[in-house]
Amino acid sequence: MLLRRVWPSRSTYETPFSDLDQVRRAMARLLDSVAEDTSREPGDFPPMNVTQDDDNFYLRAEIPGIKPSELAISALRNRVLVAGKREIPQEHAQVSYHRKERADGSFSRTVILPLEVNADRVDARYADGILTLTLPKAEEAKPRAINVRT
Amino acid sequence: MATEARGNIQPAEKSGMPSMPEQTRPGPVYTPPVDIFENDHSITVLADMPGVKAQDLKIDLRENMLTLSGHVAAPEEEKESDVIREYRSGTFFRQFTLSETIDQAKIDAKLTDGVLRLELPKVDKAKPRQITVRTK
Numbered sequence: 001m002l003l004r005r006v007w008p009s010r011s012t013y014e015t016p017f018s019d020l021d022q023v024r025r026a027m028a029r030l031l032d033s034v035a036e037d038t039s040r041e042p043g044d045f046p047p048m049n050v051t052q053d054d055d056n057f058y059l060r061a062e063i064p065g066i067k068p069s070e071l072a073i074s075a076l077r078n079r080v081l082v083a084g085k086r087e088i089p090q091e092h093a094q095v096s097y098h099r100k101e102r103a104d105g106s107f108s109r110t111v112i113l114p115l116e117v118n119a120d121r122v123d124a125r126y127a128d129g130i131l132t133l134t135l136p137k138a139e140e141a142k143p144r145a146i147n148v149r150t
Numbered sequence: 151m152a153t154e155a156r157g158n159i160q161p162a163e164k165s166g167m168p169s170m171p172e173q174t175r176p177g178p179v180y181t182p183p184v185d186i187f188e189n190d191h192s193i194t195v196l197a198d199m200p201g202v203k204a205q206d207l208k209i210d211l212r213e214n215m216l217t218l219s220g221h222v223a224a225p226e227e228e229k230e231s232d233v234i235r236e237y238r239s240g241t242f243f244r245q246f247t248l249s250e251t252i253d254q255a256k257i258d259a260k261l262t263d264g265v266l267r268l269e270l271p272k273v274d275k276a277k278p279r280q281i282t283v284r285t286k
Binding site: 044045047048049050051052053054057058060062063064065066083086088091092094095096097098099100101102103104105106107108109110111113114126127128129130132 | 154155156157158159164183184185186187188189190194196198199200201202203225226227229230231232233234235236237262263264265
């Protein structure tokens, strides 16, 4: 996975200390990102993949056996929240369990995307236990090709 | 890139097969988490197999060996590139040995939202034979 961070551009009329401040903030961000990478448990539920093409991000999550009504999805700028509750219905009392490996409970995950998305046009589908979100990149956030004049 | 997680759900890691069975397809093989319970009449198996479509699920029972196998084709299109990758698509595979005799004709399998529910009815027990011990 290749990650490219886009650094915020800064204006030219800042105070003499803004350079230092910039460095300090950059360091903090770097440490944060390292901490986040290591503290994230491998078992976070649901497991998610995010891919992109020129126009959209695609978020896919493995959430088998949930009612779509139990899912809460929201998007704001470059953050996407997927939350919900997975319930495993109680079986009849007279059964005896040999194995009980399937997990249930509530979950909530926020994904921070590298670019802002158009939250009004996010499309969510749930099929075969996979949630698929199509998140169109915000028009103003899309990179533009720049022609070099000769 | 970052994600934050909260909640009390404690999932098992999507785990690979400890010993690889004979494979017909290339790609990773995963062990689906299962619930198995039984009552007097049947054994029920519930298996989480997200992404498996009904036509790609194979259930086989022979010689008391139950085999579940479901293939998931990668949903990504050619033009997509990875940003975050936490799971991969592949084949779910798991085998169980059943101690009970199952009535093969009455097996019922349902696949809903990536969860398989397999009902395995037990064969009606043969009536115990009465053995009379004769005395002289």
